[in-house]
Amino acid sequence: MAPLAKVARLDRLLLPVHRWVWGDFDRRVRKLLAFAEVESDGGRDILRAAEVTPDSLLRRLYLEHAIDELHHGDLFRQRGAALLRTRSTRLNTLFNGSPLPGGHGLDDLSVQDEPDYRLLAFLHIAEKSAAGRFTIYRDLVDDDPQTKAIFEEILRDEVFHMNYTYTQLARVMPQSYKKHVWRARASRLWKRYLRIAAAIASVLGAMMLTLIYFVALIPFAWIAKRAERRAPRGWTPITTAPNDSPTRQY
Ligand SMILES: [Fe+2]
Numbered sequence: 001m002a003p004l005a006k007v008a009r010l011d012r013l014l015l016p017v018h019r020w021v022w023g024d025f026d027r028r029v030r031k032l033l034a035f036a037e038v039e040s041d042g043g044r045d046i047l048r049a050a051e052v053t054p055d056s057l058l059r060r061l062y063l064e065h066a067i068d069e070l071h072h073g074d075l076f077r078q079r080g081a082a083l084l085r086t087r088s089t090r091l092n093t094l095f096n097g098s099p100l101p102g103g104h105g106l107d108d109l110s111v112q113d114e115p116d117y118r119l120l121a122f123l124h125i126a127e128k129s130a131a132g133r134f135t136i137y138r139d140l141v142d143d144d145p146q147t148k149a150i151f152e153e154i155l156r157d158e159v160f161h162m163n164y165t166y167t168q169l170a171r172v173m174p175q176s177y178k179k180h181v182w183r184a185r186a187s188r189l190w191k192r193y194l195r196i197a198a199a200i201a202s203v204l205g206a207m208m209l210t211l212i213y214f215v216a217l218i219p220f221a222w223i224a225k226r227a228e229r230r231a232p233r234g235w236t237p238i239t240t241a242p243n244d245s246p247t248r249q250y
Pocket residue numbers: 039068069072154158
């Protein structure tokens with residue numbers, strides 16, 4: 001089992017965030033249910049990959065992989081539901097989703113249009129990242145032995161997925177497998193950057209609009225007040241309007 005020291009640097013930096021998420025019952029339940037969706041989605045994508053690959057060994061491995069991911073989805077869903085039954089849970093917590101990329105690295109890929117080597121490289125990177133994060137999560141739920149046991153079980157599978165995808169990538173692309181892993185890693189980092197940048201842009205945009213609203217409101221309110229003071233009160237006669245009959249519509 002990978003020790004905490006070996007997990008991704010970014011996830012180590014985010015340890016206080018992870019602790020905050022897992023330290024609260026409601027957030028823990030939300031997170032487990034969100035994981036259930038992510039794992040089941042990943043399982044369905046990998047099942048599709050098994051259908052379309054021309055490689056018979058990969059088809060068998062993808063199938064086993066898909067079964068594992070669907071099983072992970074069930075484990076998370078059952079545990080989330082079991083925790084929910086123990087206590088009535090508010091469903092509108094401040095933090096419901098995950099700030100981290102989900103899926104199995106396949107979120108941005110159209111599985112049926114991708115060659116196996118690209119799929120394997122993406123899967124390898126995603127499984128490695130998942131194994132790192134599940135190591136952290138397992139260590140953060142010491143107070144909940146059943147959830148911890150689920151992470152232990154899933155972690156073993158993720159490590160297997162991480163290893164077989166690398167081995168198979170090296171088999172199908174013996175000359176260039178390292179290049180494909182780096183490319184997948186760069187693409188994943190870029191997607192992660194875009195997600196974070198979009199989230200920051202959304203917050204900054206809302207702040208700017210709020211600021212503009214209040215800053216622009218003051219002079220406009222002042223101008224409106226002044227115009228109101230200058231406007232004559234009561235009815236005002238129309239000055240030179242002729243009483244000609246209209247000869248056209250406009
Ligand atoms: Fe999984």
